[in-house]
Amino acid sequence: MSDQALPTRSAPRLPSIPGVAIMLVALSMGFALASPGFLSAGNLSNILVQSVILLLLALPMTLIIMTEGLDLSMGAVLTLASLVLAIIVVSTKSLLLGLGGAVAVGVAFGLVNGWLVSTLAIPPFVATLGTLGAAQGLALIVSDGQSVVGIPRFVRQVYSGDVMGIPTPVLIGAGFYALFHVLLYHTRFGTYVCALGGNRDALTLAGVKWRRLLISVYALGGAMAGVAALLMTARMNAGHPTAAIGMEFDAIAAVALGGTSFERGNGWIFGTLMGVLTVGILRNGLNLMAVPSSVQVACIGGLVIFALFLDSIRGAKS
Amino acid sequence: MSMASDVSTGAPRFHLSKDVQQVLYRLLATGLICLALSIATDAFFTANNILNVLRQASLLFFLASGLTLVILTGGLDLSVGANIGLSACFAATVIKATGSPALGTLAGLATGLVVGICNGLMVAKLRIPSFIATYGMLWVLHGITYYYMAGESIHGFPPGFRQIGSGYFLGIPIPVYLMVIFLLAGTFFAQRTVWGQQIYAIGANPVAARLTGIPVNRRLILVYAFSGAMAGVASIVFLARLNSAEGDIGEAMTLPAIAAVLIGGASLFGGVGSVFGTFIGALILTLVLNGMNLLAINANWQPLVTGFIVVFAVWLDMYGRKKT
Numbered sequence: 001m002s003d004q005a006l007p008t009r010s011a012p013r014l015p016s017i018p019g020v021a022i023m024l025v026a027l028s029m030g031f032a033l034a035s036p037g038f039l040s041a042g043n044l045s046n047i048l049v050q051s052v053i054l055l056l057l058a059l060p061m062t063l064i065i066m067t068e069g070l071d072l073s074m075g076a077v078l079t080l081a082s083l084v085l086a087i088i089v090v091s092t093k094s095l096l097l098g099l100g101g102a103v104a105v106g107v108a109f110g111l112v113n114g115w116l117v118s119t120l121a122i123p124p125f126v127a128t129l130g131t132l133g134a135a136q137g138l139a140l141i142v143s144d145g146q147s148v149v150g151i152p153r154f155v156r157q158v159y160s161g162d163v164m165g166i167p168t169p170v171l172i173g174a175g176f177y178a179l180f181h182v183l184l185y186h187t188r189f190g191t192y193v194c195a196l197g198g199n200r201d202a203l204t205l206a207g208v209k210w211r212r213l214l215i216s217v218y219a220l221g222g223a224m225a226g227v228a229a230l231l232m233t234a235r236m237n238a239g240h241p242t243a244a245i246g247m248e249f250d251a252i253a254a255v256a257l258g259g260t261s262f263e264r265g266n267g268w269i270f271g272t273l274m275g276v277l278t279v280g281i282l283r284n285g286l287n288l289m290a291v292p293s294s295v296q297v298a299c300i301g302g303l304v305i306f307a308l309f310l311d312s313i314r315g316a317k318s
Numbered sequence: 319m320s321m322a323s324d325v326s327t328g329a330p331r332f333h334l335s336k337d338v339q340q341v342l343y344r345l346l347a348t349g350l351i352c353l354a355l356s357i358a359t360d361a362f363f364t365a366n367n368i369l370n371v372l373r374q375a376s377l378l379f380f381l382a383s384g385l386t387l388v389i390l391t392g393g394l395d396l397s398v399g400a401n402i403g404l405s406a407c408f409a410a411t412v413i414k415a416t417g418s419p420a421l422g423t424l425a426g427l428a429t430g431l432v433v434g435i436c437n438g439l440m441v442a443k444l445r446i447p448s449f450i451a452t453y454g455m456l457w458v459l460h461g462i463t464y465y466y467m468a469g470e471s472i473h474g475f476p477p478g479f480r481q482i483g484s485g486y487f488l489g490i491p492i493p494v495y496l497m498v499i500f501l502l503a504g505t506f507f508a509q510r511t512v513w514g515q516q517i518y519a520i521g522a523n524p525v526a527a528r529l530t531g532i533p534v535n536r537r538l539i540l541v542y543a544f545s546g547a548m549a550g551v552a553s554i555v556f557l558a559r560l561n562s563a564e565g566d567i568g569e570a571m572t573l574p575a576i577a578a579v580l581i582g583g584a585s586l587f588g589g590v591g592s593v594f595g596t597f598i599g600a601l602i603l604t605l606v607l608n609g610m611n612l613l614a615i616n617a618n619w620q621p622l623v624t625g626f627i628v629v630f631a632v633w634l635d636m637y638g639r640k641k642t
Binding site for chain 1: 396440444445447449450451454455456458460461463464465468573576580586616618619620621623624625628632633636
């Protein structure tokens with residue numbers, strides 16, 4: 001792992017108050033008391049499975065936010081990729097081609113995002129808001145506003161199948177989590193990503209082509225949206241032109257709850273995992289209590305603002 | 319950039335040459351689009367269509383003018399579209415419950431204002447970056463609105479109220495008069511009052527502004543409150559025009575509003591831009607979308623084109639900066 005001369009970053013120390021851990025435990029206890037079905041094995045496995053799509057988006061979003069960036073287009077790109085995947089799979093019956101198409105769409109949008117942010121120096125939230133509009137428009141155009149149905153069974157298996165009793169999505173999620181952990185903490189790329197947010201000048205001085213690096217971070221986000229599109233399509237058994245609209249918000253929420261800072265470039269990949277589970281548990285628990293989805297969104301919005309408030313206090317202290 | 323020094327020296331309040339140049343370019347672009355559309359389609363250069371464009375531009379302008387002040391301070395308000403939804407639904411409820419359009423209008427404006435003040439407090443007092451604070455607010459508002467409406471819609475308002483959105487006076491739509499009033503008031507406020515100039519100064523150089531003794535926090539809260547209130551105004555006109563309130567009423571308007579401000583020449587880095595520029599920006603964007611309609615281009619292309627225009631406008635701004 002550390003065959004390079006660079007000092008590799010080991011997993012960072014826990015922040016003084018891992019607020020997200022407290023939130024996670026408190027929420028779980030609250031829901032366990034409020035609804036008896038919450039702690040059943042079936043439901044817990046459900047939470048994990050349902051959180052995987054979010055995790056696939058939140059992992060690269062962590063890296064993007066660490067570079068002091070943001071990707072608002074992820075939900076729309078996921079939607080578009082899911083439609084492309086559905087169309088390809090329905091017509092060619094090939095899962096690989098479909099996945100390839102979805103990832104290609106994601107990477108294309110990621111490259112555009114990265115190019116706008118790095119080369120043209122457009123503030124990320126506006127650049128990706130623009131590409132959000134583009135992806136949303138394209139999603140409506142390729143689908144003509146209709147759902148793409150007739151997804152073959154082998155695609156659905158990706159979401160509903162299991163390997164030795166462990167649901168396939170959970171395995172996929174675990175695999176990508178491990179990948180991102182290694183990528184961020186044990187590779188040169190990860191070290192550079194940390195520096196992108198914290199100290200870009202140092203990178204320039206070190207002779208690193210940081211623009212290219214930044215583009216690849218956004219491209220990675222797009223690629224992951226493509227992978228998530230596979231699970232999304234398999235889960236919904238259709239491609240739908242508004243399927244994942246707003247999904248980027250859950251991802252940003254998970255990253256913010258996980259303690260990654262929007263302003264200082266320090267991120268915590270395990271925190272993101274806990275943030276994802278917090279959002280997943282919140283949605284699941286509120287579902288069990290028959291709280292409408294709209295209220296869930298408002299709750300998550302409130303939580304995010306609270307998390308950001310805590311972050312800004314921490315920032316003021318340090 | 320040099321706006322801050324203008325405040326202290328009392329020099330002319332805007333750089334005539336550069337500002338006039340910018341405005342002229344944009345007027346020229348507007349003229350060219352009009353010319354192209356007149357040639358491309360017979361339906362464009364008719365009194366009806368021109369008035370239609372102006373009315374559509376007015377809705378966009380209400381939203382974008384408030385947003386202009388926020389962007390002048392170097393911030394962003396992503397919650398304006400969701401704010402329209404909530405304000406319109408509350409206004410509709412009050413009109414239905416009391417039968418009084420005046421009370422309903424007041425409720426809509428108040429809702430918008432309160433949301434704006436919350437945004438301002440988050441940005442000024444809690445020090446949360448504006449784009450993410452208002453992004454969180456966007457989803458909170460969505461949640462509240464959808465929960466409150468539960469998929470229903472409220473429709474059928476008194477004819478007097480509907481005049482605000484669909485009435486005419488001397489052959490010109492009433493929203494257009496409102497737009498002119500807000501344009502004059504907004505321009506006067508931004509260019510000719512101390513508070514307006516302080517807003518420019520904050521965007522140009524926040525640290526210098528603070529050191530000069532400008533109450534930065536209070537001005538920040540003011541601009542977000544203003545942006546919220548203008549979303550309230552937009553919601554009332556929208557409501558009166560549609561004669562129906564639904565949860566998703568303003569959802570698709572955030573991106574066009576931002577686009578209008580940026581086309582108008584405002585810089586996302588603050589300190590540069592004007593309410594009049596935003597007016598032209600709203601006009602240009604409306605013309606483009608109207609032209610696409612007339613040319614029978616599928617409406618699904620609109621978000622794509624708007625997104626492209628946003629990115630292009632920001633790039634122009636960045637490019638201009640690099641050169642100077």
